[in-house]
Amino acid sequence: MTSTLGTRIWTADARHAAILRGLVLVALFTLLGKLMGAAKEMAVAYRYGLAAEVDAYQFLYTLVSWPIGIWSSVLTAVLVPLAARMQGAGPAELPRFRAELLGLAIVFGLGLALLAWLLIGAMLSLGKAGLPAPAASLAQAALPGLVLLLPLGLLTTLQSAWMLAAGRHVNTLLDSIPTFFIAAAVLAFPSESIKPLVWGTVAGCSFHLAALLLPMARRRELEAPSFSLVSPQWTWFWQGFGIMLGGQALMSFTTVIDQFYAAGLGTGAIATLGYANRVLSLILGLAAVAVARATLPVFSQAQPEGPATLWPLALGWARLMFLGGIATMFLAWLLAPWAIGLLFERGQFGPADTRVVSDVLRYGLPQLPFYFSSMVLVSYALSQRRYTLIFWSGVIGCVAKLLGNLLLATSLGVNGVALAATFTYGLNALFFWLTLRRAP
Template identity: 55%
Template sequence: MKIVNTLSARIRTAQPEHHAIFTGMAWVSLFVIIGKLAGAAKEMAVAYRFGVGVEVDAYLFVLNFISWPIGVWFSVLTVVLVPLAAKMRQDAAGELPRFRAELFGVAIVLGLVLAILARLGLPMVLRSQWAGLPPATAALATHAAPTLAFLLPLGVLISLLSAWMLAAGRHANTLLEGVPAVVIGIAVLISAGSGIEPLVWATVGGFVAHVISLAIPLARRKEIEFPRFTWQSTQWTLFWRGFGIMLAGQALMSLIVIVDQFFAVHVGTGAFATLSYANRILALLLTLGGTVVSRATLPIFSKAHRQGNTQVRRVVTQWAGVMFLVGAVSSAVSWWLAPWVVKLLFERGAFTAQDSAAVSEVLRYALVQLPFYFAGLVLVSGLVSRGMHKLVALSAIANLVVKIFGNYLLVPAMGIKGIALATAFMYIVSFITLYKLTNITENHKGII
């Protein structure tokens, strides 16, 4: 009884930031689990239909190219928009509708420009010797590229609507991220067609459904406006200042996926598909932990910093320690379960026991990164909430350099296992760097 009373007293006297972060993590965890279950079902359907065949290599190669600018846009938009929205709600609430409308217009233009560039340039890249694709894979990828280019404007809009929902302190966008996976999984299973076409068009349909699912709740709350194609809001100066800095760092950091696929395709046919299946399982853990951490902490840290809370840095380091331990336990348990998980998810149809063994081995090397990745995300949220965008961007650039060096060093000797281990090495270096930056004691002039 005494223990319970003591625990209750500590909970009541804990800093409000801890309560808010814990509540946010609980909701985001639930939504991520639901979304990732949908994603796992989709991967099972794709593995059943295609195994590690040439269709999957071609599809994933193009999809990673398409996803690169979308991922950069969403990552940068989130870390800049969430703190800026907190500032606007406190200092300039009347500016929010106009700024949302004008940012909507920017997103539409950006998506259309990216789609045109992809339709014109991507087929030439895929057919070139620089891509390094086998002839059969290159032919399928070139065929799929024009249709998958539609994902660019859709993905840009999805990112914007998701970021606005997160900036408002709601986490339903995390749940809705499972919508494309549901559409793709069902379409792949029921389609009577053959080849890569069902997978390609199902992906486009999934993105369309995702846009609609995000727009409806925002419209009900009157938090979405018709787009304006002007830059008259007074908040643009602050937005572009933070956006430009983070864009440079995140664009280079996100090239890691592209770098890995070029190393993987030179290992041999099926290597990239094997790495991708391992990464799909790893993504269940990274997204569960990473999404929960960043989406639960960034709004709270930003709000606390704007309200003048001097204990934010202490809260950041405490949660970084907690998430490091969570990551270490998750890594150990996942290493033990890896063969059974891969077999359960993928080993059916064209996906053989030999494929399961290869994917499991790569996955185990990749799991080393978990504690450093989880803790590092908390540190990034803390730095961004204090306006230290330049330091975060420089850290991201350093990550790319470390990753390329690791690939060159490890891939010749270890194959695709070296790619996974190089990623873990990158996150170890990143964690050490971010921890040192977090504990900078001198005053730092923030961006926003």
């Protein structure tokens, strides 16, 4: 009995240690990437300030990157547990499935690029985007270049998901490549047009994809694309893919909702929200990437032991992350004006802009504790293949954001748009806690 108890304690400690090691490593890589992202934002703020070019670029980039974000989230959620299963049950199937999934990503990416070019172009031409006329004109000029991000982004996130499934966290560090190219283009080509932003983004995404493909090719883990879907693993893949796709589409649509609300608040509103969200994303991204990439492989590998063993582990980490979110929220509130001034206040970005963006950032901070803890609970739900919960969390998040914006944006303006995110993540954290504590 004593031996069994000791074994259980050692196993639990080993898992805590595995999560902690992954958390520290991924957090370090993510922090380096976010610092590069901050340098890019400094360059953009110096060159453009709150100009219409930033409104147009941010509006388009958000629309184009929306399906990429959905694809990335779904792949991470479905592919990591599936890869663990394939390695244990039928590793010989892995090369064929990789080739077929690559072929699907190529076809899907090219189709999405064409669709985005037609639909967004029509929306801008008909004046349905809600953008002021100068920003709408700039967005039309930038659209042909930015739609190239769709095939590039889908292929990049696919290779990144395979690296994560293999337990290689260096892909997190490579995420900073696009930001380096954007900053270099903005500083190297001092033009008042939107072109340096557009083509710096395209070049950065291209080099990011190449940086992921070359190591996989050297390890002989990169197959030629196959455009058939005959692998038996597709049955398992589609079981999680469809429901996850719906949930992530709804949850990530909150970002698109914010863009349209901000577009109706006048010139500079999208840029203001964008600058605040970039600083906020330094914190949110650090937590989301580190927590998800550290916990999901551990939870997935231990999934056969069932929720009775894993739920206390997940709940403990969720509580710890909630407390960490509270501490981070108070610290960020104190440092907000200093951080915004340090990052952006130069060139076309003045002290008045710092005050406005700092206020928006502070209104967005209350979401942190709920967001931090919900990331752990999401990883636990994915490891248990409870994809229906992810779908309903997307429904709850989307409805909460719509209602939050409707109630707060009219009275608080862009500050209300930022504050409404607390409704989204607060309700989601409560939803996961109530549903996951009961065994499926």
